[in-house]
Amino acid sequence: MAGLELKSLHKSYGNVEVIKGVDLTVEHGEFVVFVGPSGCGKSTLLRMIAGLEDITGGELWIGEVLCNGVEPRDRGIAMVFQNYALYPHMTVYDNVGFGLKLAKTPKDVRDAKIREAARILQMEHLLERKPSQLSGGQRQRVAIGRAIVRKPEVFLFDEPLSNLDAALRVETRMEIAKLHHDLGATMIYVTHDQVEAMTLADKIVVLNGGVVQQVGAPIELYQRPANLFVAGFIGSPKMNFVSVTVEAVSAGRVAVAGKDMASIAIPARTDGLKPGDTVTLGIRPHDLSEESGGAIVGRVALVERLGNETIISMQLPSEASWLVVLDGDHNLSIGQNLALSFEPDRAVIFDADGTARHPDLD
């Protein structure tokens, strides 16, 4: 097993730069998730690590080896594809053993490894079947089996759950987490689903436009997003934003007010801020609570009752729309006015350029 080191990795197609200098360290045994919207470059980055895309600039180290020019088979990686890429003319047994066969592994060793992988993934009964005779979840398992038998240094997953239905996705997600725990292997996983990212990752890499927005543990990204993009991308329902004006700056606190809210002092980094500046205030839907006389007053536009919680879409005076998550037993109706408050230290102030001003970054 090995870690990875990406040093100023670049990728261009002609004049179009899709990966704009990624620096990243992946520790041995870590589960790292690349997450971001479509076209952010996360799959390209994974494919560069796999060796399926050339590296335009920078260095890729897997373990102690500089891998820029190394063939995929010699990188010590295995990849699980989004569409599984199981050969339809081969049985599960042959699919799983294909890489070993190419590597001219002796037949008995190969057989033992295939059966061991099948045991780990509980698919011994599927070995003689063809991929067309398998369900989506079973195919996924075979694809993972094909990766396991190679005993790779690094597992690469390219959106492996996106072809599964919701229930199976949750189940397979747990299996992958368990597999990581059991094998202790380094895994890099690409997804656009932030729930997958939050639940699986030791470390999340949020990408947008070919640039790393933030790297950190899931909870860190949730609580201390580096910028507006990460704040909006991580967390469901997504964070609410409102444009406010700085009224006063004191030690460690910024008092802000706006069309939608009365003045409130938020803990934040204050350097360079002065009264009159326009900043963005972000607050998560779960951090809002109903309170008469609260700083924010709006009109209920939509109520979604999920049983354990109620999600309210609220129209603010500035026409901005916010989401609020309240307890399941709230009896609100559309058109009603709702006053909300929040703990000041749960809110985040963002500069005009989108950078977060977390207080203890001073």
Add this chain to the structure above:
Amino acid sequence: MSVMTQTGTAGAGAAAPVPVLKRPSPYPGWFFLPAAIIYGLLFLLPTVASLYFSLTRWTLFNSTFIGLDNFAQFLREPFLIKGLINTVIYAVVTSGLKVVLGLLLAVLLTSQIAARGYLRSVVFFPVLVSTVGVGITFTVLMHPTNGMINEGLAMLGIKGPGWLTNPSLALYSVALVDVWKGVGLATVIYIAGIVAIPKDYYEAARIDGATKLQNFFYVTLPLCRPATVTVIILSFIGGLRTFDLIWAMTRGGPGFASDTVASVIYKQYQAGFYGLSTAGNVVLFALIAVLVVPLTMLLNRREGHE
């Protein structure tokens, strides 16, 4: 039938029979007529008529029923057995070469090479040329002494054979020309088959460490099987029915060395034995059916098994 009966009985034996809702066709029934008339007039009627006329001695104006005499006589033709064997050899050689060369050309023409589009046109071009024109041209090229092929070989110090005059070579020479003319179509079918193979398979194989040759044998070849089936069936049927190229190049000669069933039939027509040659056509039809139907079933069964 038995399945239907069983189902019916089971249905009646159970509770109330479930009414089957027949989904009404969005089109009125008579929409089917124009196609049915054309198909009936141009295909079914001649087929049935030729089955009948194969049992008669006929001219354009009258016919006399003679039972299976035509078949007996046709199968007694001294050169017919030779023609049958030649037909099968011709079909196997041409379809075999078209599969192999078509696949290799398609692999080449789907790889990253310069002037790929232009080369695809070049390979396909002979398909568009008239068969008789190709036959006459190659007859000239294959002339034993003045032909360009043997002249070229002579420049290399090789004495070229009598391509079309050597009885043991003539059939194969025509088959080669057939392959030259027809391989473009096989290539196009293969190209369509190969570009339809998802890239993921090659990438997965690349990560597994497959060489180009292993890619070909483990990914391309098995996954373009539907194209292979199409090429085999089309070129095999084409080979069994071949007539125009044989006729343009050798007229079945030298002697009867390159006669096929179709050229034998044509010779009977020329000689005015209409009933006899109609019987020959029925034999050819049966030959194609006997060889191609099991072949198709075999190829498709394996395909379905995937």
